Amino acid sequence: MGFRETEEQIALRKAVAELGKRYGHDYTAPLARKREPLTELWNETGRSGFLGLNLPEEYGGGGAGMYELAIVGEELNAAGCGLLMMVVSPAICGTIIGRYGSPEQKQHWLPGIADGSTIMAFGITEPDAGSNSHNITTTARRDGTDWVLNGRKIYVSGVDHAQAVLIVARTEDAKTGRLKPALFALPTDTPGFEYTAIDMDVVMPDKQFLLFLDDVRLPADALIGDEDAALAQLFAGLNPERIMAAAGSTGMGRYALDRAVAYANQREVWGKPIGTHQGLSHPLAKAKVELELAKLMMQKAASLYDSGDDMGAGEAANMAKYAAAEASIACVDQAVQTHGGNGLAHEYGLGNLLIGARVARIAPVSREMILNFVAQFSLGLPKSY
Ligand SMILES: Cc1cc2nc3c(=O)[nH]c(=O)nc-3n(C[C@H](O)[C@H](O)[C@H](O)COP(=O)(O)OP(=O)(O)OC[C@H]3O[C@@H](n4cnc5c(N)ncnc54)[C@H](O)[C@@H]3O)c2cc1C
Known part of the structure; x- marks a missing residue:
């Protein structure tokens, strides 16, 4: 067990700290007050290769790990300019697609998530289910080869500047009729998908949203990974x-x-x-x-x-x-x-x-x-x- 970081990790920490210092709290504070995203910082962090450190190299990532991505998250926050969507886009969505997506899904989503040009939000929380995510009621029904999604999500961060949301829904088991979870990559411009900002007291750049999914039709390949192993x-x-x-x-x-x-x-x-x-x-x-x-x-x-x-x-x-x-x-x-x-x-x-x-x-x-x-x-x- 080593408690010393490698040369590369020390250099990464230093480079991110320097980036953070150039932006810092003075850059973040006015945008946070207006509840506007830290787009310039996000883009530079992506261009520098720091956003996709945990993602596979063959899909534009850094081929490193969560340790390295955590260094980026820690150092930017330590400089007063944390990027909330790092928790969601590369860490949750990038990991799930990187591990379970088809080669086509990886090629479609990961390079953009890695360089920051694609932001994927993550929607699991629902107004009635709350912490009990086993109780979510957003459903995905098969219609031919398509999926049709209906439901509500709450407190989902960063949807207004995301290109897609990874939605946790439920599909009906053909044999038992019981609902089981499934994950869908939903582009934010899909017809039937609406969102409205929640008026929050917390002062931070990324807003939280209430999502409405009303007969949102998605193609078969929007389902990420295996329907039975969600x-x-x-x-x-x-x-x-x-x-x-x-x-x-x-x-x-x-x-x-x-x-x-x-x-x-x-x-x-x-x-x-x-x-x-x-x-x-x-x-x-x-x-x-x-x-x-x-x-x-x-x-x-x-x-x-x-x-x-x-x-x-x-x-x-x-x-x-x-x-x-x-x-x-x-x-x-x-x-x-x-x-x-x-x-x-x-x-x-x-x-x-x-x-x-x-x-x-x-x-x-x-x-x-x-x-x-x-x-x-x-x-x-x-x-x-
Ligand atoms: C700033 C912000 C950003 C967020 N971003 C996202 C996002 O991007 N995507 C997303 O899906 N969600 C997001 N959320 C939602 C967040 O994940 C939920 O608010 C959180 O999981 C708690 O759920 P809830 O608000 O429904 O509280 P509830 O489940 O209603 O819980 C209320 C209180 O009861 C307690 N409680 C509930 N059940 C138990 C139990 N069994 N034992 C003991 N105590 C219990 C809880 O701990 C809490 O204190 C965000 C929330 C905030 C505030």
Whole structure:
């Protein structure tokens, strides 16, 4: 077990950090206020080959792994300019298509996902099913060789600037009549597909949407992978999702701590820097310890995933996502506290992060659902629901 990153990983971290520094919080903040995507940064990140690091080289990707993609997610967030759609487009959708798509589907979708010219959103959450994704009711019915989809999705991020959405629907089993999940690549300009932005309090560049699928007709090859193995295919995308969510939270925590430390070293109200007071330095030190622990679990999850240990990665990715969300929330909270009144002034750009960091406690999977997973699968306790 090595705790030292390779030369390539160190160079990647440095290159992404430099890219992030050129954009940073000053670039992100006004766009986030207007709820407009970070298109320039997204495009440059894609052109630099950083968006598709986890995807196969033969389809335009970097042929590296989730560890490398997580470095990109962490470093951009640490610079104050995280790209939310990295969690979705290359990590969830790219992974699922890369693993289970037909050669034609890979050729059609992956090069664009890798260079960023195609953004694929991911729609699983539904208004009534919520966290219980076994209860989704968006259905896909066969009509000749086509599929016809009907249903609703909620809180789906980035649909307005995506070219397609990977929709989790259900098909009817011909033998049993029971519904089973299936995944469909749905181009956003398909007739019958509508979406409307949800008015959210969180200040971030990517909007969340309510999706309406009314008799959306898709050709046979919109079905990704095997109709009978969609659950396994879906799970394949969720470990990368959690690793990237953890990487994003880790980066955001670093960003907040860096800001807090700089301020605590410079601000004086009793004739010496406020960071001298242990009432401030100890919570910052505690936040640092917890952030490093979370980062270590995120790196473990990514390493296990890249080594092909999906089971081990599943547990570690859930724990990492939980720990990084909590650590990042604590870092942001303490950074705001360290700034006193300035912590809530727009100029300092920290107040918004209070909600921004907290998103990770709810999405992509809530804190409680992770604790359910750990209680049941890591500890062997009975399922409570
Ligand atoms: C900013 C943002 C971006 C998002 N982007 C996407 C996206 O791109 N695509 C997508 O599909 N979804 C997206 N989501 C949705 C997100 O995945 C869900 O909000 C999340 O999974 C929780 O589901 P819910 O909101 O329906 O809450 P509910 O399921 O209604 O849960 C409400 C509360 O009850 C708790 N709870 C529920 N069941 C249990 C239980 N069995 N035990 C203990 N507690 C329980 C939950 O933890 C939560 O605290 C996004 C959400 C946000 C906020």
